[in-house]
Amino acid sequence: MSVKSEPITINLGPQHPSTHGVFRMRVTFDGETIIDLEPIFGYLHRGSEKLAEERTYTQIVTLTDRMDYVSSMLNNQGYILALEKLANIEPKPRGVWLRMIASELQRIASHLVAIGFLIQDLGAWGTPLTYAMREREKILQMFEMLCGARITNSYLRPGGVFMDAPVQFWDALSEFTQNFPSEIEELEKLLSSNEIIFSRTKGVATLTAEQALNASITGPILRSTGVDWDLRKSDPYDYYDQIKFNVPTHTAGDNYARYILRVQEMKESLSIVKQCVERIEPGPIRPHHDEVPNLVKPPIGDCYSAIEGSKGELGFYLVSDGSISPYRWHVRSSSLINLTLLKEMLVGTLFGDLFVTFGSIDINMGEVDR
Amino acid sequence: MLGIGLIKGLSVTFKNLFTPIFTIQYPDKKVGLLAYSKHINKSIFQILKENPKIFLMGIIGMVTIPVKIDQFPRFRGNEFVWYDDRCTACASCAKYCPLGIIEIVTHPAGENMQAGENYAIDKFDIDTGRCMFCGLCVEACPYDALHMGTDFERGNYSRVNLVLDKETLTSQDKNPSSWFRPQFESNEYNPWEESMSNSKDAGRHEKPSYQKIKEKWVNKRKTDG
Numbered sequence: 001m002s003v004k005s006e007p008i009t010i011n012l013g014p015q016h017p018s019t020h021g022v023f024r025m026r027v028t029f030d031g032e033t034i035i036d037l038e039p040i041f042g043y044l045h046r047g048s049e050k051l052a053e054e055r056t057y058t059q060i061v062t063l064t065d066r067m068d069y070v071s072s073m074l075n076n077q078g079y080i081l082a083l084e085k086l087a088n089i090e091p092k093p094r095g096v097w098l099r100m101i102a103s104e105l106q107r108i109a110s111h112l113v114a115i116g117f118l119i120q121d122l123g124a125w126g127t128p129l130t131y132a133m134r135e136r137e138k139i140l141q142m143f144e145m146l147c148g149a150r151i152t153n154s155y156l157r158p159g160g161v162f163m164d165a166p167v168q169f170w171d172a173l174s175e176f177t178q179n180f181p182s183e184i185e186e187l188e189k190l191l192s193s194n195e196i197i198f199s200r201t202k203g204v205a206t207l208t209a210e211q212a213l214n215a216s217i218t219g220p221i222l223r224s225t226g227v228d229w230d231l232r233k234s235d236p237y238d239y240y241d242q243i244k245f246n247v248p249t250h251t252a253g254d255n256y257a258r259y260i261l262r263v264q265e266m267k268e269s270l271s272i273v274k275q276c277v278e279r280i281e282p283g284p285i286r287p288h289h290d291e292v293p294n295l296v297k298p299p300i301g302d303c304y305s306a307i308e309g310s311k312g313e314l315g316f317y318l319v320s321d322g323s324i325s326p327y328r329w330h331v332r333s334s335s336l337i338n339l340t341l342l343k344e345m346l347v348g349t350l351f352g353d354l355f356v357t358f359g360s361i362d363i364n365m366g367e368v369d370r
Numbered sequence: 371m372l373g374i375g376l377i378k379g380l381s382v383t384f385k386n387l388f389t390p391i392f393t394i395q396y397p398d399k400k401v402g403l404l405a406y407s408k409h410i411n412k413s414i415f416q417i418l419k420e421n422p423k424i425f426l427m428g429i430i431g432m433v434t435i436p437v438k439i440d441q442f443p444r445f446r447g448n449e450f451v452w453y454d455d456r457c458t459a460c461a462s463c464a465k466y467c468p469l470g471i472i473e474i475v476t477h478p479a480g481e482n483m484q485a486g487e488n489y490a491i492d493k494f495d496i497d498t499g500r501c502m503f504c505g506l507c508v509e510a511c512p513y514d515a516l517h518m519g520t521d522f523e524r525g526n527y528s529r530v531n532l533v534l535d536k537e538t539l540t541s542q543d544k545n546p547s548s549w550f551r552p553q554f555e556s557n558e559y560n561p562w563e564e565s566m567s568n569s570k571d572a573g574r575h576e577k578p579s580y581q582k583i584k585e586k587w588v589n590k591r592k593t594d595g
Contacts, residue, residue, distance in 0.1 A: 059468040062504040127383055134392055141442070148444035148518070148549045154504045162509065166444070166555060190382040193375035294466070294510065 007035060014043045018121055018355040021365025025342075032351050037343045041336075044369040052329040057083055057296040058157065060329065065152040067331065068367035070113050071310045073099075073106035073143070076156040081237055082305035082316035083158050087298035092287060095160020096238050097280040101173070102146065102155060104269045104276070108180075109139040110310035110362075111262040111269075118259055118359035119191060122200055128190060135183050138176055145169045158296055160286035170277075177274055181267070188263060201255035205345040205357040208253060215341045219312025219334055220265065221361060224250045224257035231308040243275050255353075255360040262362075295324045302328075311335050311362055331370055335363040397523075399437050403428030409435045440562050441520065443548040443555065446503045449519035450496055451546040452539040453569035456515035459489040463507035463516050471497040472507060494539060498524075499532035509550050514573035517546035520561040546572060 013024035022043035028036035048067060052060045064075040077099055084091060116132030140150040145168055147155040155161055191197055207217075209225040222229055230247040232240040248264035250257035286292070298320040306315035312334025319328040338361055345357055406428050407414050418425045427433050441447075464472040472495070479490035508518050526532055545561040548554035553574050559566070566572055 055468055059466075059506065062468055062502060062506070131386070137392075144445060145442045146444070148442070148446040148505065148547065149503070152502065152504070154506075163444075163550060163552065166442075168442070186382055190379040194379050195372055195375050198375075 005031065009036075012354075018358065019365075020117065020358065020363060021368075023363070023365055023368070027354070029351065034346050034349055034351065034354065037346050039339055039342050041339070041365070041368050044365045046370065048370045049329050049331065052326060054325055056294075056324045057087075057298070057326065058294060060326070061156060062152070062154050065154055066366060067333065067370055068309070068311070068314075068335065068364045069151055070364060071106050071110040072151060072153050073102045073155060074110070074307065074309045074314060076153060077103045077238075078305070078307040078309065078314045079316050080156045080158060081307060082303060082318050083296065083298070085305045086301065086303045086318050086320055087158065087292075087296050089159045089287065089292055089296075092160045092284045093239075094164070094280060094283040095285040097276050098161045098165060098285065099156050100238050100240070101273055101276045101280075102143070102153075102161075104273045105139050105142065107269045107310045108266050109136045111266050112136045114310075114359070114362035115187070115191075115259060115262055118255075118356070118362070119197070121355045121359035122197065128187070131183075131187055131190070135180065138172070142169055142172050142176065145172065157286055159292050160284075162286065164285050173273070173277065177270060177277075180270055184263065184266060192260065192263070197259075198256070200353070200356060201259060201360070202252075204255045204349060204353045205360070206252070206254045207341065207345060211341060211344060212253070215337070217312070217338050217341060219309070219338065220258055220261050221312070221338055223247065224261050225253035226251040231306060231313060235306070237305070237307055239279075240272075242279070243272055245272050245275075255356055258360040258362075297322065297324055306332065309334055311364065311367070312338055331367075333367045333370060335365075335367040339363055339368065394437065394439060396437050396439060398434040400432055401428075401435055402431040403433070406433045406435060441522070443559070443561060445518075445520055445522075445547050446505050446549050447519035447521050447547055448498065448503070448524045449521045449542065450498075450534060450539065451517040451519050451544045451566075451572075452494065453515050453544075453572055454491065454494075454536070454540055456513050456569050456573060457491065457494075458513055458515075459491050460512065462510040462512060466506050466510035468504065468506065469500055469502065471500045473497075491536065494536045496534045496539070497532065498534055499529045505549050514551065515569075517551060517572065518549045520545045520547045 007028050007030045009026060009028045011024070012027055013019045014022040019025070024040040024043065026038040026040065027034055046066070048063045052063055055063070061076055061079060064079045065072040067075050080099075083089070112132040112135055116129035119128040120126075143153055143155075144150050145166055147153050147163070207221065207225050209227050212222050212225045213227065218229070226249055228247055228249050231237070232245075233247050245268045248261055248268065250261055300320055300322045302317065302319040304315055304317045306313050308314075313332065314334055315332030317328070317330040317332070318326050321327040342357075342361070346354060349357070401409070403414060403417070403425065406424070407417055414425075417428070424433055459474060459476040461474045464470070464474050473493060474491065475493035476489040476491055503518070505518055508516055524532075543565050544567050545565050546554070547561055548559065551572075
């Protein structure tokens with residue numbers, strides 16, 4: 001006796017709690033197996049790139065906060081680097097060290113969110129997410145000491161940062177760098193050898209290095225396929241060429257490799273923070289107003305500058321027509337480009353693996369739609 | 371062996387069962403009778419006499435007291451602190467605001483126009499309903515007249531009430547945050563304990579008087595020939 005079956009198309013999102021924002025997918029199932037998938041985005045489009053055309057260069061820093069709202073320091077850094085390249089601004093050393101410390105802390109915070117929500121998507125409701133958020137809270141409090149805000153920082157300015165770090169920040173930072181290794185160890189003890197996580201993530205949604213390179217995927221997803229590509233190492237910006245750190249890679253390219261890679265990257269980021277604290281010296285944090293005025297007017301031209309964001313290559317393209325606001329501002333957002341291989345990853349897997357893969361890609365809808 | 375990883379993980383959660391709670395109860399927390407009497411500054415017998423119901427609730431630890439979370443001094447708060455006698459109505463803040471929510475209307479009033487101090491301010495509106503608290507207006511202010519505030523519990527039922535006008539800004543308590551004001555941090559000023567009503571304390575430099583400006587720019591040049 002045979003049962004007649006036919007594929008069924010289901011709409012997922014945009015208001016689905018597991019899609020990490022307002023993301024919509026049109027998924028076709030055969031039973032429980034995915035046979036087709038079409039990502040649809042644009043539900044969080046706020047027109048940041050167009051808004052920037054009528055704002056001054058310093059005001060755009062506030063727009064970058066709202067793109068990838070779990071790693072706003074890194075967005076600030078990427079934008080400011082592009083602006084410094086365009087306007088030939090020489091940054092002050094203390095400002096650069098401070099923004100390196102801030103952006104590495106932000107990378108840790110972003111990876112903690114990624115891991116926490118990946119495990120949450122696996123079905124471990126609450127517990128690992130709470131541990132991850134507990135650590136992230138300490139970082140956000142340090143950001144509040146630095147710049148008065150936890151998420152929308154706007155800490156960086158052309159040529160450095162807007163204000164020097166207070167004394168209590170250094171105390172909190174030294175306490176954090178002391179305690180954080182044991183917290184990672186705890187998180188790893190909880191998760192990295194768990195059989196349920198093994199069976200749900202190992203060998204699921206595998207990518208090869210060739211596929212990832214052809215789709216210009218960057219960040220932890222590319223490194224999990226075995227490609228040693230990190231812009232901090234291969235095209236150093238700020239003072240990353242003076243810092244010793246490793247770029248962890250994995251060869252499996254599956255969900256578990258992406259998870260374990262993020263854990264290792266957090267350890268590397270912590271060692272970068274420690275080295276920055278050792279190297280930082282007193283001095284001015286940003287150029288004087290006579291050198292870099294509030295209204296920056298870059299010469300006519302264009303530039304592209306990219307940093308290694310928490311989710312991949314975060315690039316900013318600026319075109320200047322010599323006025324106080326850019327003629328065009330474009331963002332190469334890593335989340336959007338990392339989503340392009342979603343279909344290749346997921347066709348052939350089961351329905352339950354869909355959201356796990358989604359968590360392991362670690363997208364942020366604010367950055368996808370901008 | 372299958373299951374070892376699970377037991378390892380469970381040992382972590384078991385350990386965390388006995389660690390102190392790190393979440394904060396907000397806006398109220400449940401306390402016992404002793405903490406409640408300390409909070410309202412009355413003895414236990416007074417509470418028993420005045421309100422026996424609360425006394426009974428206090429015995430089982432079910433009375434609530436409000437919790438106020440202290441932020442760090444640079445916290446960019448929901449209200450702005452504005453000193454009208456420091457302000458010269460230059461409208462730098464209005465020009466620097468990315469959203470254009472500061473509205474300033476002035477008229478020339480006075481005899482010392484060149485000293486830059488005699489523009490009378492008719493209107494100084496900040497629409498905090500549209501504000502994103504980036505603090506760029508505070509950074510732009512050359513005379514330290516505008517500061518970020520430290521308050522954050524300002525819920526309202528109407529959008530109109532979110533507009534801070536000149537009267538509100540001058541009459542409300544002034545607890546400026548030390549965001550972009552390094553002189554506050556060196557003085558170890560704590561906005562949650564003391565308010566700063568005197569505008570002279572708030573600035574890096576005082577606004578020069580008409581006499582001083584005249585001395586510097588007019589009389590000195592005359593002597594220079």
